[in-house]
Amino acid sequence: MQKDAYTLILEAIDAGVYRPGDRLVESELAERFGVSRTPVREALQRLETQSMLARDGRSLIVASLDHNQLAELYVVRSELEALAAALAAKHAAPEEVRVLQEMVDEDRGRTRDPIALSQANKRFHRQIHLASHNRYLVQQLDLVHRSMALLATTSLAAEGRGETALAEHQAIVDAIREGDEAGAAAALRAHISKAFETRLKLDAQGGHLGAGEAR
Structure with missing residues (x-):
């Protein structure tokens, strides 16, 4: 098409x-x-x-996002992503969980390439959205992630953030695999919180990377 x-x-x-x-x-x-x-x-x-x-x-x-818009975006993203993780823990098929695990495993080889890792990060989160099996939630998260494209840097650019982000991804996958809805939501919410904190530190330092990162 x-x-x-x-x-x-x-x-x-x-x-x-x-x-x-x-x-x-x-x-x-x-x-x-x-x-x-x-x-x-x-x-x-x-x-x-x-x-x-x-x-x-x-x-x-x-367009670009000012500090308040950024904060508002992360609040919405955190809650919607947490809901997606909880629903994934409830509804994800074993095959979907295996795909998520494979993504984490493959991404371990990308920790020194923030741009590649950020693209992989988008795919990972998108897979969680789909595993929620809720089309309306997926639509809303698509809108949120569209706005994420207005961020000029990736939080994965911070020193050591790639490794810690993957550890957080693993915790999310483990909770989904175990069917732990509350645990999956909490792990995803903590992951987004850490990404937001890291971004604020990067922005305070005036850190900017090359093209294409999300985020």
Whole structure:
């Protein structure tokens, strides 16, 4: 299935091709993606409505999150992700649990590559969302993670964070495997809390990485 202009632009933002503060030019986007300007214009309007883009004079730029927006986003993410983990502990099939474990095992070889690890991290969390077997929750988490694309750095860039994050992932998988709903929710909530704390420290230090991280 051919992707529409909206999806192409959104994926480019998520991949770090366009980062917070970058200007999006209709003609350049049309040429890059090989589509006409009309669907690009409509996609830009839709992304602006969703607060993924912001106005800078007459130009549209990729939006960024201020401190309060970041805090609000992490509160919502923490609660929704915790619910997903609890539901996964209740509903996940054995095969889904094995896939989660394989992801953790494979990611141990990525701890020195924050960008690769952050991409793997997205896949891991997405797998938990799907294992919740609740389509409405998955939809809401998709919106939350779309907003995460507006963060210019990854908390996994912090020294030693990759190893500790994987240990936290393992605790989440263990609780899901054991069917421990409360334990899975608590482990996921603690994981998000630590990621938020690490991000705040990175931002305070002015830390920035290369493209594409989430987060």
